[in-house]
Amino acid sequence: xSATSTIRLGLDFDGTVVVYDEVFHxxxxxxxxxxxxxxxxxxxxxxxxxxxxxxxxxWTELQGVVYGSRMAEAKLASGLxxxxxxxRAARIPVCIISHKTEFSVAGPRVNLRAAALGWLEANGFFxxxxxxxxxxxxxxxxxxxxxxxxxxTQGCTLxxxxxxxxxxxxxxxxxxxxxxxxxxxxxxxxxxxxxFSDWGELQxxxxxxxxxxxxxxxxxxxxxxVSDEPILAAVAAALGQRPDLVTRLAGGxxxxxxxxxxxxxxxxxxxxxxxxxxxxDRLGTEFGMLDFLWANGVRCVxxxxxxxxxxxxxxxxxxxxxxxxxxxxxxxxxxxLIELLAAMWRLRTLPDALRLPPASEAAFTLxxxxxxxxxxxxxxxxxxxxxxxxxxxxxxxxxxxxxxxSSVAGFLSARAPELGVELDIELPPAQRTLSPADHGFHNxxxxxxxxxxxxxFEYAGWDDPAQALANALLLPEVPLPxxxxxxxxxxxxxxxxxxxxxxxxxxxxxxxxxxxxSLIMLNEFLPVGSERRAFAGANAKARLAAQLxxxxxxxxxxxxxxxxxxxxxxxx
Numbered sequence: 001x002s003a004t005s006t007i008r009l010g011l012d013f014d015g016t017v018v019v020y021d022e023v024f025h026x027x028x029x030x031x032x033x034x035x036x037x038x039x040x041x042x043x044x045x046x047x048x049x050x051x052x053x054x055x056x057x058x059w060t061e062l063q064g065v066v067y068g069s070r071m072a073e074a075k076l077a078s079g080l081x082x083x084x085x086x087x088r089a090a091r092i093p094v095c096i097i098s099h100k101t102e103f104s105v106a107g108p109r110v111n112l113r114a115a116a117l118g119w120l121e122a123n124g125f126f127x128x129x130x131x132x133x134x135x136x137x138x139x140x141x142x143x144x145x146x147x148x149x150x151x152x153t154q155g156c157t158l159x160x161x162x163x164x165x166x167x168x169x170x171x172x173x174x175x176x177x178x179x180x181x182x183x184x185x186x187x188x189x190x191x192x193x194x195x196f197s198d199w200g201e202l203q204x205x206x207x208x209x210x211x212x213x214x215x216x217x218x219x220x221x222x223x224x225x226v227s228d229e230p231i232l233a234a235v236a237a238a239l240g241q242r243p244d245l246v247t248r249l250a251g252g253x254x255x256x257x258x259x260x261x262x263x264x265x266x267x268x269x270x271x272x273x274x275x276x277x278x279x280x281d282r283l284g285t286e287f288g289m290l291d292f293l294w295a296n297g298v299r300c301v302x303x304x305x306x307x308x309x310x311x312x313x314x315x316x317x318x319x320x321x322x323x324x325x326x327x328x329x330x331x332x333x334x335x336x337l338i339e340l341l342a343a344m345w346r347l348r349t350l351p352d353a354l355r356l357p358p359a360s361e362a363a364f365t366l367x368x369x370x371x372x373x374x375x376x377x378x379x380x381x382x383x384x385x386x387x388x389x390x391x392x393x394x395x396x397x398x399x400x401x402x403x404x405x406s407s408v409a410g411f412l413s414a415r416a417p418e419l420g421v422e423l424d425i426e427l428p429p430a431q432r433t434l435s436p437a438d439h440g441f442h443n444x445x446x447x448x449x450x451x452x453x454x455x456x457f458e459y460a461g462w463d464d465p466a467q468a469l470a471n472a473l474l475l476p477e478v479p480l481p482x483x484x485x486x487x488x489x490x491x492x493x494x495x496x497x498x499x500x501x502x503x504x505x506x507x508x509x510x511x512x513x514x515x516x517x518s519l520i521m522l523n524e525f526l527p528v529g530s531e532r533r534a535f536a537g538a539n540a541k542a543r544l545a546a547q548l549x550x551x552x553x554x555x556x557x558x559x560x561x562x563x564x565x566x567x568x569x570x571x572x
């Protein structure tokens with residue numbers, strides 16, 4: 001957005017303007033005896049309370065206290081004051097629009113809206129020498145639907161919320177730019193909304209200042225040097241020395257990745273995002289797995305150097321190399337991937353391996369994989385309903401994808417008994433492996449000597465060997481060449497000594513994961529996807545056709561996997 005005069009900014013209130021982590025933690029200890037070691041995090045408090053007797057009631061009552069009588073103890077979001085002063089100086093109109101009931105639903109009857117207005121006044125929102133909002137620019141709505149209508153009627157051009165589910169509502173007003181405030185962020189597959197982690201970042205991007213994150217395709221890319229204060233501060237705190245230079249690199253939607261030069265030494269810095277609805281410990285997962293691998297002699301991954309919990313920062317070896325493009329995967333590359341996965345299989349028996357978490361979307365029963373597919377399918381069908389602009393997508397889902405899903409279900413029911421696999425029996429721990437989870441060739445760098453460095457272990461952990469194998473066969477960004485699929489599968493199976501029935505499980509898991517990828521490609525058409533507003537643009541039809549073509553090609557992979565002559569029949 002280049003002209004600030006055209007911006008009308010809308011802000012959510014709870015979790016966006018005001019943060020409650022400290023007060024929730026303090027009151028959970030004070031009123032309910034929560035342990036002092038409980039993370040200072042609203043979600044952690046909620047989850048702990050819900051595990052206690054009458055936990056749901058306790059949690060509801062605690063919310064009433066925090067949002068009511070103890071509202072004054074809540075804090076202004078870090079960095080928001082500076083942002084609002086800059087917005088005021090730029091003469092950008094601001095309104096606050098919140099889904100907030102008038103009275104607490106449990107415990108003492110408290111007017112929550114009055115408490116929120118009192119907090120806003122105490123924090124200078126209505127003061128002429130503060131943020132200079134008008135009281136009439138603050139709206140508290142009884143339902144989420146009312147909130148979305150208010151965003152539209154107030155003419156917001158940009159709206160900020162801390163909840164993904166608000167920004168991805170089917171009824172979210174078209175034409176409003178959506179931003180997710182995520183102080184620690186999250187991974188958002190195919191998301192159309194934008195994510196920012198600090199208010200200074202939003203200020204720069206909203207007011208069309210030079211980008212702090214120039215495009216880069218690899219760790220070794222050479223984007224223009226930038227001074228990125230969040231990374232500078234985090235690295236300085238971790239090392240006790242301020243970096244000489246920060247150069248942002250491509251790092252995905254869920255973290256900030258940069259090369260930092262400290263005393264002439266290049267390091268890779270990674271600021272990890274978290275989200276209230278996604279409590280996974282991405283920093284601990286990645287750093288812990290890499291530390292485990294390095295401690296046990298695996299050198300085809302970045303060396304972990306420093307983990308700073310306070311700043312959610314990981315420092316790693318900086319690796320110079322080139323990304324592997326589609327069509328560039330060689331037999332040597334495949335052998336190196338086999339060696340990594342085989343090493344992780346061997347190391348699983350070490351005592352330190354027991355401290356590692358499950359891999360992302362790990363399922364140790366066949367029914368568990370199918371349940372994940374069903375959830376995705378139901379989500380897609382619900383999101384497409386009643387939207388004429390995505391009618392071709394809906395037709396594809398109903399006429400092609402749903403029948404193929406039914407065929408996969410039938411395939412499982414018929415082939416599982418033949419292969420001696422019970423759908424609801426859990427894979428024994430001794431038969432599980434360690435896996436990077438996201439180990440496609442899109443996550444590697446090729447060094448000058450041809451050796452690969454494998455990256456991105458945020459989702460790593462304990463997994464089914466059959467899923468680890470299938471993921472490598474199916475990840476679509478840099479696909480495994482068809483002529484190397486059997487080589488890879490046979491090569492890895494031969495290295496998994498002591499396994500039982502991995503080939504049979506692979507035959508059953510592969511169609512389900514292939515179907516899952518077809519559904520993932522349809523995320524473009526979901527509220528969380530990038531296409532919802534684009535359909536109104538001139539290139540809408542072209543974009544729709546392109547994404548549909550991808551989903552159809554992936555569905556062909558599913559169909560092929562169900563045929564007796566599928567390449568998996570040659571794997572053994």
